[in-house]
Amino acid sequence: MPSKTPATLEIRVAVPQDVSGILALISRAYPGIENYSSGQISGQINNFPQGQFVAVFEGAIVGYCASSRIDEAIALTPHDWATISGNGFGSRHDPTGDWLYGIEMAVDERHRGLRIGKRLYEARRVLAERLELRGIVFGGRMPGYARAKSKIGDPTEYLKQVVAGEQRDQVIGFQLANGFTPIGVLPKYLPFDKASGGFAAHMVWRNPYVDPNEPPAFRVPRDVESVRLATVQFQARAVEDFAAFVKNVEYFVDVAADYRSDFVVFPELFTIPLLSYEPKTLSPMEAIDRMTEHREPIVAELSRMALRYNINIIGGSHPTRVADGSIQNVAYVCLRDGSIHSQEKIHPTPNEAYWWKIKGGSSVDVIQTDVGPIGVLICYDSEFPELARRLVDEGARIIFVPFCTDNRQGYMRVRYCSQARAIENQCFVVLSGNVGNLPGVDNMDIQYAQSCILTPCDFPFARDGIAAEASENIETLTIADVNMADLTWARAEGTVRNLADRRFDLYRIDWKIGSPGNSPSPETPPRGLKAPGGG
Numbered sequence: 001m002p003s004k005t006p007a008t009l010e011i012r013v014a015v016p017q018d019v020s021g022i023l024a025l026i027s028r029a030y031p032g033i034e035n036y037s038s039g040q041i042s043g044q045i046n047n048f049p050q051g052q053f054v055a056v057f058e059g060a061i062v063g064y065c066a067s068s069r070i071d072e073a074i075a076l077t078p079h080d081w082a083t084i085s086g087n088g089f090g091s092r093h094d095p096t097g098d099w100l101y102g103i104e105m106a107v108d109e110r111h112r113g114l115r116i117g118k119r120l121y122e123a124r125r126v127l128a129e130r131l132e133l134r135g136i137v138f139g140g141r142m143p144g145y146a147r148a149k150s151k152i153g154d155p156t157e158y159l160k161q162v163v164a165g166e167q168r169d170q171v172i173g174f175q176l177a178n179g180f181t182p183i184g185v186l187p188k189y190l191p192f193d194k195a196s197g198g199f200a201a202h203m204v205w206r207n208p209y210v211d212p213n214e215p216p217a218f219r220v221p222r223d224v225e226s227v228r229l230a231t232v233q234f235q236a237r238a239v240e241d242f243a244a245f246v247k248n249v250e251y252f253v254d255v256a257a258d259y260r261s262d263f264v265v266f267p268e269l270f271t272i273p274l275l276s277y278e279p280k281t282l283s284p285m286e287a288i289d290r291m292t293e294h295r296e297p298i299v300a301e302l303s304r305m306a307l308r309y310n311i312n313i314i315g316g317s318h319p320t321r322v323a324d325g326s327i328q329n330v331a332y333v334c335l336r337d338g339s340i341h342s343q344e345k346i347h348p349t350p351n352e353a354y355w356w357k358i359k360g361g362s363s364v365d366v367i368q369t370d371v372g373p374i375g376v377l378i379c380y381d382s383e384f385p386e387l388a389r390r391l392v393d394e395g396a397r398i399i400f401v402p403f404c405t406d407n408r409q410g411y412m413r414v415r416y417c418s419q420a421r422a423i424e425n426q427c428f429v430v431l432s433g434n435v436g437n438l439p440g441v442d443n444m445d446i447q448y449a450q451s452c453i454l455t456p457c458d459f460p461f462a463r464d465g466i467a468a469e470a471s472e473n474i475e476t477l478t479i480a481d482v483n484m485a486d487l488t489w490a491r492a493e494g495t496v497r498n499l500a501d502r503r504f505d506l507y508r509i510d511w512k513i514g515s516p517g518n519s520p521s522p523e524t525p526p527r528g529l530k531a532p533g534g535g
Helices: 016-029 038-047 109-114 116-130 145-152 155-164 170-177 242-258 272-277 284-292 295-309 350-356 379-383 385-393 408-425 484-493
Strands: 009-013 053-057 060-070 099-107 135-141 181-186 200-206 226-235 263-265 312-321 327-334 340-344 367-369 372-376 398-403 428-435 452-454 466-469 476-483
Touching: 009 116, 016 038, 016 053, 016 060, 016 099, 016 109, 038 060, 038 372, 038 385, 053 109, 053 116, 060 109, 060 116, 099 109, 099 116, 109 116, 116 135, 135 170, 145 155, 155 170, 155 181, 170 200, 226 242, 226 452, 242 263, 242 272, 242 295, 242 476, 263 398, 263 428, 272 284, 284 312, 284 327, 284 350, 295 312, 295 327, 312 398, 327 372, 372 385, 379 385, 379 398, 379 408, 385 398, 385 408, 398 408, 408 428, 408 452, 452 476, 466 476, 476 484
Parallel strands: 099 135, 226 263, 226 428, 263 312, 372 398, 398 428
Antiparallel strands: 009 053, 053 060, 060 099, 135 200, 181 200, 226 476, 312 327, 327 340, 367 372, 428 452, 452 466
16 A cells, blocks of 8 residues: 655745735735735745745645845835835845845745744745855734733833733734844834734844944846847738738748747737728727727737747737626737737727727736736836836836827827836837728728837946837837846945835835726817827
8 A cells, every 4th residue: 555645844935926825815814904016026036036935835835925025224224015016016235235224024924833934934045045145134923912001001111021921912923033133113003904003013133144334335246147139010901811910920930939039029909900801991999990800810829939939929919808798908928938928908099998998907927928027008007117117016017009099299209208217217118109000991091100118227238228119100120138137236236226215114006996987088089180199
């Protein structure tokens, strides 16, 4: 009779595939407290992959701890959790920070006997020693304080009595037993933590292998982490049938793959030429309804090409009918591993809402690829800085902007805003637009584009913040190599550090999960030409 394999417990670095398991764990560990969003957990992992650990028992995640590197001037002075954690995304991570900061610790109550918390703390300690950091610091909950407040009053006195053994606090006691020492109390650390009265114990473990009197000298290495980007400036032309359209698309995928590009991006609504072979003239609503019927074959073809040519394809956008019957403008991202992702347009333009009754989507999140997390903002969405900031908080380093604009004014709105997104988020932004005319297809009369690959403006990057750009209004493929390591350097040691210097104590973005439909009124005729996007 074969013997049963004993259950095993593994402590390992968290990966993006763990997000759903981590969220389920935190719901069990902290019932009644609002959970993270999947984007926040993704951000913690993407922003500092080395610093997030999971405990896995019999295939299930039973423990999680999240960390980031923080400069001593921030870590050892008064702060609150939202500020120091970048609103839970771990986006305050500083590659040159000299302290490891504990953002989160969660353990499944059903497996407390496995000493999971102690094992996770040890994983953090090993990381701090390996990176030669000064130590570990965090705000520890004081769940016994609210109960003892009427007798003791001051939270500092409560912490003092716990350290002296005169009061019992399960969480602080555990941290003391693991070598941490309180250096004070943090007020308003977690305002919703009623059991702790919103306070936290400012806990520190100092690395014995680092001289506290020696100034830190962490620098970001100027490595090469090259990614090749290709953007298609696509000609709107009449086609005989679906196969002819696919042939035009595949030509550019093939060429981009021949140049060994990692990504190729197509414009917003690049599939509209499929209306050119309709036997009769369609009204705008008939046309958009007809377009939704092409969704499945288009996505299937893009996925086939991604696999065949070993390239990640950002499939512009295509009108899509969703579960509630409304139509959204959706980008399909087909990766070379065979996976298919989608990103809806959040802000339809007045023209889209009026002529095609397109509704806005309700979420924007990073997409994990083989060269790191990316984001997609469709045309008009690039003009709303909150969306790009959310993607970058979740770890995106490249943002793709498929666009469709009819004139230079519309194009320049997208271009200038995308350049701003690259600067303020210290990321790369890739634009892809349509050119040419499409007679007989209502609402697609003329096109204007100058597709480009944009960078931040600092020493490692191109002089004008432009890695490459196409000539105006001609069909072409534009390719450039970008160095992802330059972003890491710029965010930590650049002339300006837009991400690190944000004032989380003054402002932050709170994302509300809603339903599609918060769009410009479809009953109000837009001003100007009947352009689908218009930037």
